Amino acid sequence: MSSLKVQNIRAPRGNELTCKGWIQEAAMRMLMNNLDPEVAENPDDLVVYGGIGKAARNWESYHAIINELKELENDETLLIQSGKPVGKFRTHENSPRVLIANSNLVPAYANWEHFNELDKEGLMMYGQMTAGSWIYIGAQGILQGTYLSFVEAGKKVFGSPDLTGKFILTGGMGGMSGAQPLAGKMAKAVILVVEVDRKRIDRKMKEGYCDYICEDLDEALDKVKELTEKGEPASIGLVGNCADIFQEIHDRGIVPDIVTDQTSAHDPRNGYVPSGMTYEEALQLREEDPDKYERLSLETIAKHVRAMLALQDAGAETFDYGNNIRHYAKEQGVENAFDFPGFVPAYLRPLFCEGNGPFRWAALSGNPEDIYKTDQLAKEMFKENQALVNWIDMAQKMVEWQGLPARICWLGYGERHKFALKVNEMVASGELSAPVVFGRDHLDSGSVASPNRETESMKDGSDAVADWPILNALVNTSGGASWVSLHHGGGVGMGYSIHAGQVLVADGTKEAAEKIERVLVSDPGMGVIRHADAGYSRALEVAEERGVHIPMKK
Ligand code: NAD
Secondary structure (H helix, E strand, O other): OHHHOOOOOOOOOOOOOOOOOHHHHHHHHHHHHHOOOOOOOEHHHOEEEOOOEEOOOOHHHHHHHHHHHHHOOOOEEEEEEOOEEEEEEEOOOOOOOEEEEEOOOOHHHOOHHHHHHHHHOOOOOOOOOOOOOOOOOOOHHHHHHHHHHHHHHHHHHHOOOOOOOOEEEEEOOOOOHHHHHHHHHHOOOEEEEEEOOHHHHHHHHHOOOOOEEEOOHHHHHHHHHHHHHHOOOEEEEEEOOHHHHHHHHHHOOOOOOEEOOOOOOOOOOOOOOOOOOOHHHHHHHHHHOHHHHHHHHHHHHHHHHHHHHHHHHOOOEEOEOOOOHHHHHHHOOOOOHHHOOEHHHHHHHHHHHOOOEOEEEEEOOOOHHHHHHHHHHHHHHOOOOHHHHHHHHHHHHHOOOOOOOEEEOOEOOOOHHHHHHHHHHHHHHOOOOOOEEEEEOOOOOOOEEOOOOOOOOOOOOOOOOOHHHHHHHHHHHHHOOOEEEEEEOOOOOOOOOEEEEEEEEEOOOHHHHHHHHHHHHHHHHHHHHHHHHOOOHHHHHHHHHHOOOOOOOO
16 A cells, blocks of 8 residues: 555646546645645645544545546536545536545444544544545644634733733644644744644744744743743744643743643544653554553643643633643543633634634645735725734735645635635636635534534533534535535544535636535525524624524524
């Protein structure tokens, strides 16, 4: 199988087709883009981000998917089951070209133990959220959401979105977590990110996401002190294990202003790293004795959360950043692990009530100019939204391209389709040099059930109701999204989430415009109706103001 491995995958650029239509071409390019070494964390093992979040089950499946996409007709639909192509049927031109189901298990079997057995047998794959659904765009994909979370935390605690002179402490500098250093700096704070694998920090230094690297806590804290006193925004990566470092910072009586964590705690076996040994020793133990590794990893998670709780008690604004760390700590006997909230109920739910979430688009041309033109359009169309305009200006200055040029831009109900229609016109007129794909994270307003994350503390207690993401996938399929995915376990691990994704290709045609008007209305609309149904007044107002039909309004 390893002989099938492809080094340095890079999606084709430009406007020449290698497939039989732009939708198939877009799916192929976005799959390849997910595995571009500029984009993926570990492309050799097909791992895109988030622990072992993969784009295809194995190299044989990868090649089979590419071949199928090249042969796929404009009235056919390819079926992907946990990263492997399993069938193709004639559907019709307005159907999705690809339907994807990743990592789904019957609820009573939905745990890591069962999944890991099937994974080992080659029967399943962990798709995370945007890894197996081919719409990951590198660290930028989470950058704006991370920035928004820091800014909202600032507003809540200090009454200002400006974090100048403030100290953020967090962990993890991998695929998604690697957005933290830049997001903290964008919010004008000094951010210290503890990461056990030095290579990950080196990579973020090269990509311009991190300013300094330290091997030693004293040196790192001196730097924090110096920079906060000067009011100079900066990011520092510290090589170390979060559990040890967070505890040590607490023991020294230092209280950061904001504390969070984004290590891959959702997967104690293949993601999180235990303390008490070097990183190399940990990797060896993971290989040789995975049960022992997992036990030590869970113990470390408990220590890590205890330290976060102690820092919270000492006065730090502390929140969980979507990796289910509180759950695993509670399982280890940390009874009060849920004393600090998740980032969604703490800061982001009001946006979800408006159907707002991490919308993004990528230029299939590979030409950054295409993205700059769409940036300009977004700034003109939403000029009254100063935060959005600032965001685009900052992103242009500070975000390096990874793979195909792309832009993350949180837009809500009523905004996404209007924007995409204009972009479709720009593709039709030749103003943009090739089609554009529109997609979003599965972490969106109406596409996920995840009681320890996106749907934590819902007003009506419906946190674990998973009908919503399933309806989301079904309505987006009915509306003719280009590809639709339904996954399990993303973000928080097996058993704790069900979520859906969709991607839509704007190729400049009339048919694309019609699909945009259907899918980019129903998709954020699912967020509005989900939150209105749970009794959120802002969602009910948005439904009223923007004309979202809800049959049994409360
Ligand atoms: P990743 O696996 O690419 O990176 C995680 C990093 O954590 C790695 O670099 C790893 O070396 C480091 N790490 C692990 N244990 C550590 C420890 N004890 N101390 C210090 N460093 C440690 O994963 P990712 O894509 O960065 O995602 C991180 C987590 O965030 C996952 O749990 C993922 O599911 C979750 N996530 C959250 C959001 C969100 O919006 N909040 C979005 C995507 C992913």
